Amino acid sequence: xxxxxxxxxxxxxxxxxxxxxxxxxxxxxxxxxxxxxxxxxxxxxxxxxxxxxxxxxxxxxxxxxxxxxxxxxxxxxxxxxxxxxxxxxxxxxxxx
Amino acid sequence: xxxxxxxxxxxxxxxxxxxxxxxxxxxxxxxxxxxxxxxxxxxxxxxxxxxxxxxxxxxxxxxxxxxxxxxxxxxxxxxxxxxxxxxxxxxxxxxxxxxxxxxxxxxxxxxxxxxxxxxxxxxxxxxxxxxxxxxxxxxxxxxxxxxxxxxxxxxxxxxxxxxxxxxxxxxxxxxxxxxxxxxxxxxxxxxxxxxxxxxxxxxxxxxxxxxxxxxxxxxxxxxxxxxxxxxxxxxxxxxxxxxxxxxxxxxxxxxxxxxxxxxxxxxxxxxxxxxxxxxxxxxxxxxxxxxxxxxxxxxxxxxxxxxxxxxxxxxxxxxxxxxxxxxxxxxxxxxxxxxxxxxxxxxxxxxxx
Amino acid sequence: xxxxxxxxxxxxxxxxxxxxxxxxxxxxxxxxxxxxxxxxxxxxxxxxxxxxxxxxxxxxxxxxxxxxxxxxxxxxxxxxxxxxxxxxxxxxxxxxxxxxxxxxxxxxxxxxxxxxxxxxxxxxxxxxxxxxxxxxxxxxxxxxxxxxxxxxxxxxxxxxxxxxxxxxxxxxxxxxxxxxxxxxxxxxxxxxxxxxxxxxxxxxxxxxxxxxxxxxxxxxxxxxxxxxxxxxxxxxxxxxxxxxxxxxxxxxxxxxxxxxxxxxxxxxxxxxxxxxxxxxxxxxxxxxxxxxxxxxxxxxxxxxxxxxxxxxxxxxxxxxxxxxxxxxxxxxxxxxxxxxxxxxxxxxxxxxxxxxxxxxxxxxxxxxx
Numbered sequence: 001x002x003x004x005x006x007x008x009x010x011x012x013x014x015x016x017x018x019x020x021x022x023x024x025x026x027x028x029x030x031x032x033x034x035x036x037x038x039x040x041x042x043x044x045x046x047x048x049x050x051x052x053x054x055x056x057x058x059x060x061x062x063x064x065x066x067x068x069x070x071x072x073x074x075x076x077x078x079x080x081x082x083x084x085x086x087x088x089x090x091x092x093x094x095x096x
Numbered sequence: 097x098x099x100x101x102x103x104x105x106x107x108x109x110x111x112x113x114x115x116x117x118x119x120x121x122x123x124x125x126x127x128x129x130x131x132x133x134x135x136x137x138x139x140x141x142x143x144x145x146x147x148x149x150x151x152x153x154x155x156x157x158x159x160x161x162x163x164x165x166x167x168x169x170x171x172x173x174x175x176x177x178x179x180x181x182x183x184x185x186x187x188x189x190x191x192x193x194x195x196x197x198x199x200x201x202x203x204x205x206x207x208x209x210x211x212x213x214x215x216x217x218x219x220x221x222x223x224x225x226x227x228x229x230x231x232x233x234x235x236x237x238x239x240x241x242x243x244x245x246x247x248x249x250x251x252x253x254x255x256x257x258x259x260x261x262x263x264x265x266x267x268x269x270x271x272x273x274x275x276x277x278x279x280x281x282x283x284x285x286x287x288x289x290x291x292x293x294x295x296x297x298x299x300x301x302x303x304x305x306x307x308x309x310x311x312x313x314x315x316x317x318x319x320x321x322x323x324x325x326x327x328x329x330x331x332x333x334x335x336x337x338x339x340x341x342x343x344x345x346x347x348x349x350x351x352x353x354x355x356x357x358x359x360x361x362x363x364x365x366x367x368x369x370x371x372x373x374x375x376x377x378x379x380x381x382x383x384x385x386x387x388x389x390x391x392x393x394x395x396x397x398x399x400x401x402x403x404x405x406x407x408x409x410x411x412x413x414x415x416x417x418x419x420x421x422x423x424x425x426x427x428x429x430x431x432x433x434x435x436x437x438x439x440x441x442x443x444x445x446x447x448x449x
Numbered sequence: 450x451x452x453x454x455x456x457x458x459x460x461x462x463x464x465x466x467x468x469x470x471x472x473x474x475x476x477x478x479x480x481x482x483x484x485x486x487x488x489x490x491x492x493x494x495x496x497x498x499x500x501x502x503x504x505x506x507x508x509x510x511x512x513x514x515x516x517x518x519x520x521x522x523x524x525x526x527x528x529x530x531x532x533x534x535x536x537x538x539x540x541x542x543x544x545x546x547x548x549x550x551x552x553x554x555x556x557x558x559x560x561x562x563x564x565x566x567x568x569x570x571x572x573x574x575x576x577x578x579x580x581x582x583x584x585x586x587x588x589x590x591x592x593x594x595x596x597x598x599x600x601x602x603x604x605x606x607x608x609x610x611x612x613x614x615x616x617x618x619x620x621x622x623x624x625x626x627x628x629x630x631x632x633x634x635x636x637x638x639x640x641x642x643x644x645x646x647x648x649x650x651x652x653x654x655x656x657x658x659x660x661x662x663x664x665x666x667x668x669x670x671x672x673x674x675x676x677x678x679x680x681x682x683x684x685x686x687x688x689x690x691x692x693x694x695x696x697x698x699x700x701x702x703x704x705x706x707x708x709x710x711x712x713x714x715x716x717x718x719x720x721x722x723x724x725x726x727x728x729x730x731x732x733x734x735x736x737x738x739x740x741x742x743x744x745x746x747x748x749x750x751x752x753x754x755x756x757x758x759x760x761x762x763x764x765x766x767x768x769x770x771x772x773x774x775x776x777x778x779x780x781x782x783x784x785x786x787x788x789x790x791x792x793x794x795x796x797x798x799x800x801x802x803x804x805x806x807x808x809x810x811x812x813x814x815x816x817x818x
Contacts, residue, residue, distance in 0.1 A: 003374045003485055004591070004643045004669075004699075006452035018602065025372055026450040027365030028294075030301040033568060036594055036708045045452055047646060047699050048372075050538070051566025052595045054708060055646045055699045057452050062698035066455050069672065073464035117556040299565050358459070368450055373565070374539075430459035431466070431671060433494020 004049035006057050009034070009042050023048055126336050126440040130344075149348075150270055151331065152196035154262055161262040163198035165189055168255040174217060176295040178288075178307030179383075181252055182221035186228035187311050187383060188334065189258040194313040195330040195386060197268050197320070198260030203229060204238035205256050210249035221252060232311040234258070266325040268388075273329050273349035275419035278395035280388045282315060282408045283308065285338055286366035289380035294369065301372065304365045308384030315407045319388065322401030329389035332382070336440070339378040341387055342425045343439045346417075353425040355415035355437065378427075378437055379444045389417060452698065456670030465675035466498050469682055473502035477685050478634050479678060480627075482620055483641035484511030485669045493671045503678055506635060509623055509723060512587045512616075513540045517722040518756040520587075520616040521546035527583050527614065527749060528559040534577060536570040537585035539563045547756050567599035567613075574603070574611035583745045586613040591643040593617055593734055594708035597715035600736065600743050612745040615735055618721050620644055621652045622732035628660045637681040639667040639674070642696035647712075649704030653692045661690045668696040715740055 007023035012034060014020070019034040023046065030051070037046055037053045046053035121128040138147065145153040152165035169185045179187075190200040205225065209218070229236050291307040293299055312332065319327060329349070333341035346353050362370075362377045370377050384407065390398045395413055402408030425437040481487060487507045490496060496505055509515050525546050528535035535551070542551045542563065555561040560580075564570050567584055574582035586596040596613065603611045620641060627633055640653055645666045653664045663684035667677030677695040684691065694700055712734070721733025736744045746752065 004646070005371045006450070008451070016606070026368035026453075027305075028301050028303040028368040028372055030372065033566075033595075033598065035598060036705055036711075038707065047643070049591055049643055050595045051568055052598065054591070054594065054643065054705055055701075058698050059452075062452055062455075065697060069461050069465075069676065070458075072468075073458075073461040117553070119552055119556040121552065300569060301565075364450070371450065371453065429493050430457070431462045431493055431495075431498065432459075433498050435492055435494050 004047045004054065006045050006047055007032075009040055009044050009046060009053075012040075012042060021053075023053070124335055124440070124444075126340060129336075130439070148269065148271070149344075150196055151192035152198060152258075152260070154196055154198070154267070161264070163193050163196040163260045163262055164257065165192035165196070165260075166255065166257040167192060168253060170250065170253050171292065172250050173292075173295045174221065174251045176307055177291045177305065179309040180221050180224050181254055182224035183228045183309050184307075184383060185254040185256045186225050186232065186234075187309050189256040190228075190232045190234060191312045191332045191383075191386070193258045193260035194311075194316045195268065195332055196260070196262070197266040197316075197327075197330070198262045199317075200232060200234045200258055200260040200311075200313055202259045203234050203236045203256055204240075204258075205236060205254060206240040207242065208249050208253040209241065209243045210251050211243060211246045213251050217251070221254075228311065232313065263320075263325070266320050266327070268327050268330040270329055270331065270345045270348035273345055273351045273389040273417045274391075275351050275417050276392050277328055277351075277389040277417040278392050278398070278413050279342070279353060279355070279415040279417065280390060280395065280398055280402070280411060281338065281361065281385060281414050282312070282388070282402055283385040283410045284361045284363045284366070285333075285382055285385065286362055286370065286377040286380040288334075288383040289337070290366050290369045292381070293373070299373065301369065303369050305363070305369065308382060310384035310407055312384065312386055312407065315402060315405050316386070318401050318405050318408070319398055322397055323390060323394050326394060327388055327390050327398075330386055332386045334383060335381050337377070337379040337381060338387060339376070339425065339437045340439055342437070345387075345389065346425050347423050349417070350422045351417040351419065352421035352423065353415060354418050354420075355425065355427045357427050358430045359412060359414045361410050361412060361414075375444055379440055387414075392416065453670065456668065456672040458672060462493075462671045462675055465672065465679055469499060469675065469679050470502045472679075472686060473682050474686060476501055476504055477636055477682055478504045478506060479637045479639065479681055480506045480508040480635040481639040481641075481667070481674075482508035482510040482624060483639070483644070483669075484513070485643070486639060486641065486667065486674055487511065489669055489671060489674055493674075495671070495674065499678070503682065505678075508627065508635075508638075509726065510589075510620075510641060512589055512592075512618065513544055515618055515623075515723040515726070516541070516544060516587055516616050517724050518546055519722070519754060520614065521550070522548075522756050523746065523751045523754050524551060524585055524614055525549060525554050526751065526754060527745060528554045528561050529557070530559075530581075530749075533581045533583055534560045534562060534573060535583050535585070536562050536564045536573060538565075538587065541585055541587060567595050568602070571599050571603055571606075571608060571611055574608050575606075578610055580610065581748075582611050583749075584611070584613045585616070587616045589617070589641065589644050590619055590648050590712075591641070591646070593712045593716060594647055594705070597711045600715050600740055601711060603743055604740065612743050612748050613736070614745040614751075615716075616721075617716065617734035618723065619718075619732055619734065621656060622729050623723065623726075624653075624656060625660075626726070626729050626732075628656070628662065635662070637663040637685055638665070639677045639681065640664050640692075642666060642668040642673070642700060645694075645696070645700045645704065647705050647708050649702050650692050650694065650700065651702065657690050657692050663690050664692045666692070666694045666696050666700050668699070 007025035010022045010024050012021040021032055021034045022029055023032040032048050033052045037056050040056050045057035047055045122132045145155050152163040154161055154163050167189045169181050171181050174181045193200045287305055287308040290305045294303040329345055331341045342353050399411050402411035426434055427437050428434050521544055527533050551561050570584035650666050657664045663681050665677045665680045667673055680693055716734040717737050718731045719733045719735035720728055720730045722728045741747055
């Protein structure tokens with residue numbers, strides 16, 4: 001459950017008193033209720049579920065995690081092969 | 097204190113009866129549509145040409161072969177980014193003829209107009225049809241108009257019937273795919289369906305997506321010429337999308353199809369709209385592309401030839417036919433996993449889950 | 450797409466698969482309780498890639514699957530009324546009730562409309578003052594803030610012709626019920642990333658502690674899921690059972706307080722029936738008394754609608770991971786996506802539909818493609 005996707009806030013306003021905005025999802029734009037992310041400003045990325053922003057994407061956290069994963073994937077091939085050879089398990093499962 | 101779940105408590109609802117009415121899903125191009133044809137229509141009309149269930153029927157008149165195709169257009173909204181019901185009605189039928197390998201020549205058009213339709217809308221629809229017919233090199237030679245009461249026709253319903261002439265050396269058909277054939281798509285997928293959805297109220301999104309609605313015959317002709325007619329299957333993936341078209345071909349030919357996910361040409365905005373609504377681009381309607389099954393040795397030539405034409409500039413190979421899993425379409429993901437791309441029972445519905 | 454595409458990087462995903470396979474000393478059994486995660490796992494064929502290292506059991510994480518048949522019957526009843534425009538998320542339209550589903554009601558002339566957001570339903574009510582607009586408020590905790598806001602705004606703006614048919618469920622009680630079951634096989638969980646975006650993860654800490662199961666708050670893209678699985682396997686290998694957060698770009702420990710507050714003001718905890726499982730106390734949300742005016746069940750007098758469920762499909766066994774769909778006698782024969790017997794076959798994330806699409810293929814084929 002929970003189809004929520006990240007999009008960038010391009011405009012904000014009040015919709016009869018309710019914080020709202022336009023969010024751009026990579027070329028698709030929709031009106032989104034921003035009441036649950038009161039600190040969000042234009043330029044922020046938010047996670048949107050059924051027309052409501054439920055969190056602001058922590059870009060720094062995302063970058064950090066992602067860099068770590070990328071690094072792992074680059075080191076990984078060598079490491080995995082070495083570990084597998086050590087354990088005498090050459091040929092054990094998994095792609096690449 | 098929490099409940100524990102015990103097996104004796106498990107129950108299940110009784111099955112829903114199949115229903116005694118026509119549902120919207122019957123028109124979606126998926127399994128329900130196929131069942132409607134198979135169970136209700138075909139038994140009353142035993143005919144070899146009809147039974148092929150091709151986009152167009154190829155029949156003989158004297159020593160010539162002609163192709164006939166008919167299609168009804170009920171799209172709402174009537175006007176959408178990239179076209180209107182009129183352009184759709186012409187391109188759609190001309191494309192069905194082209195998919196049978198025929199050169200479109202003549203069209204008829206029948207209109208059902210709803211009382212209260214603004215005449216300037218009608219004018220725009222007619223203008224679009226005239227332009228499409230002219231661009232497609234066809235003559236509109238017969239027509240009919242009826243008017244029904246307010247509420248009975250969603251603005252305009254149009255039926256177009258087309259006639260084209262076949263070449264003896266070019267007879268693509270859904271049943272002719274062979275294991276090993278390359279599966280080529282002529283352009284980006286998902287544009288028409290998303291353009292329509294964005295123009296509809298209720299889902300409330302704007303997208304930089306226009307319908308790909310276009311006449312494909314010139315591109316087909318280029319392909320035919322480059323391969324000297326050695327094209328096994330042509331199909332334009334309209335309602336039900338690429339997935340449904342490939343499933344129909346797989347079933348008709350008795351081959352399996354294996355698609356490579358990272359080759360599928362999905363434009364960014366289409367992908368984004370699909371993400372938002374929880375849709376799969378493989379099931380979204382198209383009106384300006386076709387899939388082709390060609391012998392593997394000719395695949396590169398086919399793609400090169402298509403790319404020389406503006407409609408085919410994004411043509412690419414997206415998979416191949418196989419003798420494994422006959423009748424089934426399988427997708428290999430970028431990760432190397434696989435999943436079946438089945439026919440949907442009815443329409444794809446936006447989801448939250 | 451930013452913050453989405455990066456998490457589909459095939460190289461990173463493959464590396465994670467290798468790691469998981471290398472580190473698992475035995476086949477661990479994990480469960481995700483989230484339809485969106487099930488969807489990714491099925492679409493990406495992750496089950497196959499992890500075979501031997503991890504068995505993923507698809508939990509009751511799809512509100513479509515677990516909405517009680519009674520609520521569908523009530524929805525059908527409302528949608529058939531000539532004075533009602535019945536609005537719903539698309540997912541719910543094909544779920545079978547005792548006699549039919551919402552799509553069939555539409556075919557018979559009922560006004561049934563798909564909406565993307567509950568506020569769209571409210572807008573529809575304002576545009577059609579002559580009709581009663583009812584919104585089918587289903588979902589887990591992720592959707593509760595949106596549904597709460599629709600009710601709140603209806604009252605604020607004085608929209609009298611709007612009401613909601615509520616069928617909300619919450620995740621932790623279901624997890625506990627599963628863990629309490631004597632033949633539970635699940636050793637670790639992926640917690641739903643968007644449920645936790647709203648609720649935080651504090652509710653899962655006592656569960657991890659008491660039942661000694663690692664719980665990883667996980668996102669939805671292939672890299673997220675694989676990283677979540679990796680973190681769970683690492684804990685299992687080390688004998689740890691903590692709650693950790695893989696989806697840090699969206700989830701904070703205390704979640705979204707503003708959303709939780711509005712949900713608490715509009716809804717209250719109630720007992721809820723989970724389809725195929727039975728009633729789990731305090732596992733659902735219902736409207737508070739002060740919002741009773743907006744409760745469609747009261748407005749239209751639906752209390753009398755009960756559904757007798759007969760044991761024909763094994764949705765419950767499947768939802769609890771006790772039975773794999775292919776073992777069900779009706780699977781693929783009496784029960785298919787076109788004629789579903791139970792909700793897990795209806796929903797594209799339902800376990801049965803998932804197996805129908807991947808299992809069928811596996812049965813027909815050797816492993817290599």
